[in-house]
Amino acid sequence: MGLLTEGSPLSWEETKAYADHVRQHGVIQFLKQYNKLKERTKDCLYWGDEVEYMLVKFDHQNKKAVLLLHGSEVLHKLQQQQKEHSQDQLTTWHPEYAAYMVEGTPGKPYGGMMAHFNLVESNMRQRRKEIQAVLGTDTTPMTLTSFPRTGCPAFTFPVCVPTPNEGASQSLFFPDSVIFPDHPRFRTLSRNIRERRGEKVAINIPIYKDINTKSPFTEDFSVLGDDGEAQRAALPDHIYMDCMGFGMGCCCLQMTFQACNITEARNLYDQLTPLCPIMLALTAASPIYRGYLADLDTRWRVISQSVDDRTREERGLEPLKKDKFVINKSRYDSVDSYLSASACSDIKLVYDKDIYHQLIKGGVDDLLAKHIAHLFIRDPISLFSEKIHQNDDEDTDHFENIQSTNWQTMRFKPPPPNSKIGWRVEFRPMEVQLTDFENAAYTVFLVLLTRVILTFQLNFLIPLSKVDENLATAFKKDAIREGKFYFRKDILTECSPPEASKCVSSCLPGERLCCGNGQDLYMQMSINEIINGKEDFPGLVPLIYKYMDNAEFDVDTRCTITQYLTLISRRAAGTLKTTARWMRDFVQNHPDYKNDSVVNETINYDLLLECAKISSGEMKYPDLVPVTSSKTSNNIPDAVSKVNNYLDSKSKNLQNSH
Numbered sequence: 010m011g012l013l014t015e016g017s018p019l020s021w022e023e024t025k026a027y028a029d030h031v032r033q034h035g036v037i038q039f040l041k042q043y044n045k046l047k048e049r050t051k052d053c054l055y056w057g058d059e060v061e062y063m064l065v066k067f068d069h070q071n072k073k074a075v076l077l078l079h080g081s082e083v084l085h086k087l088q089q090q091q092k093e094h095s096q097d098q099l100t101t102w103h104p105e106y107a108a109y110m111v112e113g114t115p116g117k118p119y120g121g122m123m124a125h126f127n128l129v130e131s132n133m134r135q136r137r138k139e140i141q142a143v144l145g146t147d148t149t150p151m152t153l154t155s156f157p158r159t160g161c162p163a164f165t166f167p168v169c170v171p172t173p174n175e176g177a178s179q180s181l182f183f184p185d186s187v188i189f190p191d192h193p194r195f196r197t198l199s200r201n202i203r204e205r206r207g208e209k210v211a212i213n214i215p216i217y218k219d220i221n222t223k224s225p226f227t228e229d230f231s232v233l234g235d236d237g238e239a240q241r242a243a244l245p246d247h248i249y250m251d252c253m254g255f256g257m258g259c260c261c262l263q264m265t266f267q268a269c270n271i272t273e274a275r276n277l278y279d280q281l282t283p284l285c286p287i288m289l290a291l292t293a294a295s296p297i298y299r300g301y302l303a304d305l306d307t308r309w310r311v312i313s314q315s316v317d318d319r320t321r322e323e324r325g326l327e328p329l330k331k332d333k334f335v336i337n338k339s340r341y342d343s344v345d346s347y348l349s350a351s352a353c354s355d356i357k358l359v360y361d362k363d364i365y366h367q368l369i370k371g372g373v374d375d376l377l378a379k380h381i382a383h384l385f386i387r388d389p390i391s392l393f394s395e396k397i398h399q400n401d402d403e404d405t406d407h408f409e410n411i412q413s414t415n416w417q418t419m420r421f422k423p424p425p426p427n428s429k430i431g432w433r434v435e436f437r438p439m440e441v442q443l444t445d446f447e448n449a450a451y452t453v454f455l456v457l458l459t460r461v462i463l464t465f466q467l468n469f470l471i472p473l474s475k476v477d478e479n480l481a482t483a484f485k486k487d488a489i490r491e492g493k494f495y496f497r498k499d500i501l502t503e504c505s506p507p508e509a510s511k512c513v514s515s516c517l518p519g520e521r522l523c524c525g526n527g528q529d530l531y532m533q534m535s536i537n538e539i540i541n542g543k544e545d546f547p548g549l550v551p552l553i554y555k556y557m558d559n560a561e562f563d564v565d566t567r568c569t570i571t572q573y574l575t576l577i578s579r580r581a582a583g584t585l586k587t588t589a590r591w592m593r594d595f596v597q598n599h600p601d602y603k604n605d606s607v608v609n610e611t612i613n614y615d616l617l618l619e620c621a622k623i624s625s626g627e628m629k630y631p632d633l634v635p636v637t638s639s640k641t642s643n644n645i646p647d648a649v650s651k652v653n654n655y656l657d658s659k660s661k662n663l664q665n666s667h
């Protein structure tokens with residue numbers, strides 16, 4: 010989660026009073042760094058993943074599985090080890106929102122070598138092993154996107170009680186003591202989001218209507234101490250949730266890519282944007298919330314609503330009086346503009362005009378200025394007294410404050426000050442999978458796709474309004490099999506003059522990538538067609554194979570990648586289930602399930618125990634993940650020597666044949 014600054018958090022009123030100060034200095038800080046670093050070039054194509062884990066405790070006697078709130082101790086031990094092995098460090102550990110979560114990344118970013126693709130999975134396995142080693146028996150680190158019974162009575166160990174009338178969340182279901190305790194940031198965010206909005210957040214997710222589900226489905230919250238707010242906010246036939254923890258307590262799989270320069274980073278940001286809904290649907294893994302089967306398969310809408318701090322004025326429910334903008338989306342949502350293609354950015358972009366002009370004056374171009382001025386319509390939602398006054402030549406905390414609380418599908422990451430790190434983009438929509446094999450597969454698929462995009466100069470751009478429509482499709486149950494997604498027809502061509510003439514709002518001079526608004530630039534396809542191709546569309550997996558034909562791989566790496574691509578290809582084709590579909594089937598076939606959408610403690614226990622066995626490889630479901638581990642290796646020198654051997658033998662063969 011971006012930068013975590015230590016210190017004493019200000020109250021919401023105090024933070025609000027400094028909002029303009031933070032924005033003003035944030036923009037100055039961005040401009041300083043931008044002008045210093047905009048010409049920076051020749052950075053490597055580094056990349057890395059982030060995996061979030063939940064600590065799950067099993068009570069086998071009573072058939073209960075609950076979330077263990079020991080994240081802080083676990084993190085402390087992991088970071089201690091990290092310090093001791095700082096030389097050849099394989100893993101890095103970070104705090105996350107909930108006290109039952111930790112986040113792990115590789116010790117160093119990958120990059121440059123094809124053999125690195127063969128390190129991802131074993132590094133993920135290493136991370137799981139490291140967490141497991143500091144946990145007690147009957148406790149397991151799990152890569153679950155959402156815990157099925159978050160917010161149900163006694164869903165944690167130790168058991169905590171919600172405090173609806175006091176504290177940060179004031180939730181009927183989610184106790185404040187479930188928030189990560191060591192750092193005040195998370196609690197402060199929860200409180201300030203609620204206070205800024207003027208009421209609790211309201212998360213409503215359509216419930217899956219089974220034959221015995223109460224109809225209309227409604228709940229009585231007065232028994233939990235509701236003063237009427239929940240009853241008013243909860244929609245019929247929806248699972249209602251009321252605080253940040255329900256969303257930020259979900260786990261995900263993120264990727265960061267470094268580009269060689271800012272132009273390439275902007276291009277990657279744009280090209281990966283239309284892939285966000287596709288990858289969300291392909292990774293769908295969260296069909297259960299607060300003990301009920303949902304009608305959606307992914308976490309995105311939960312998390313988006315869980316941090317929606319817009320006031321009633323900003324949501325357009327009341328005329329603007331105190332606030333500046335009517336804002337169409339939560340701060341956790343899809344991106345609203347491309348960074349290098351104006352014509353395709355066809356959705357209303359709300360941005361701060363003063364900040365935009367300040368950026369233009371400071372030498373930033375129109376599209377990037379709009380992007381930043383759009384991020385800066387938000388208030389800072391946490392501020393620490395020690396960090397109010399900064400040296401704008403050196404610090405970027407105010408910029409990062411706004412940047413890191415704009416949780417969008419993609420993030421454009423400028424280089425940190427005084428570092429070797431270059432311009433990066435982050436890919437944020439994916440749900441985390443049960444096995445390291447699958448997480449590695451999605452990671453490697455995406456990295457290879459970036460290489461394919463850059464090598465073949467692919468163009469995936471379609472109007473952003475269509476990307477947003479795709480995202481809404483991606484949320485849905487079984488989107489992968491049933492959804493149709495807008496996708497660009499001809500991904501191999503850039504904007505040519507006849508195409509440009511079809512744009513309703515024409516491309517700006519010098520813009521390479523135009524998507525046009527003409528109907529015939531994109532078509533609706535299934536995920537299967539997008540990933541595996543069809544008559545008139547090459548498919549992303551075949552394109553990766555084509556790219557691999559001309560790249561140098563050792564045998565093991567090629568074998569591993571082939572297994573990964575097979576998984577993606579089969580998920581797309583529907584011959585393998587998504588995690589969400591598998592979980593639904595497990596619940597619906599459970600002897601305790603009464604066709605009423607309820608996932609009770611026993612079903613939850615059996616489901617999670619099975620998930621834990623899938624993660625460890627102890628249990629195999631050929632209709633979910635037929636292969637659960639590849640020939641992955643953790644040994645970097647070994648991987649390097651394998652590549653060298655391969656290249657040697659290849660050049661010898663070449664010499665022999667001459």
Ligand code: ADP
Binds near residue numbers: 057431
């Ligand atoms: P955040 O939570 O802000 O996204 P993290 O530090 O958790 O940031 O994760 C950053 C990711 O970027 C990790 O996967 C890491 O391996 C990767 N990474 C680190 N340095 C670079 C770099 N120079 N280029 C690309 N990726 C990098």
Ligand code: MG
Binds near residue numbers: 010011059
């Ligand atoms: Mg991240």
Ligand code: MG
Binds near residue numbers: 061
């Ligand atoms: Mg995280």
Ligand code: MG
Binds near residue numbers: 010011059103112
């Ligand atoms: Mg992170």
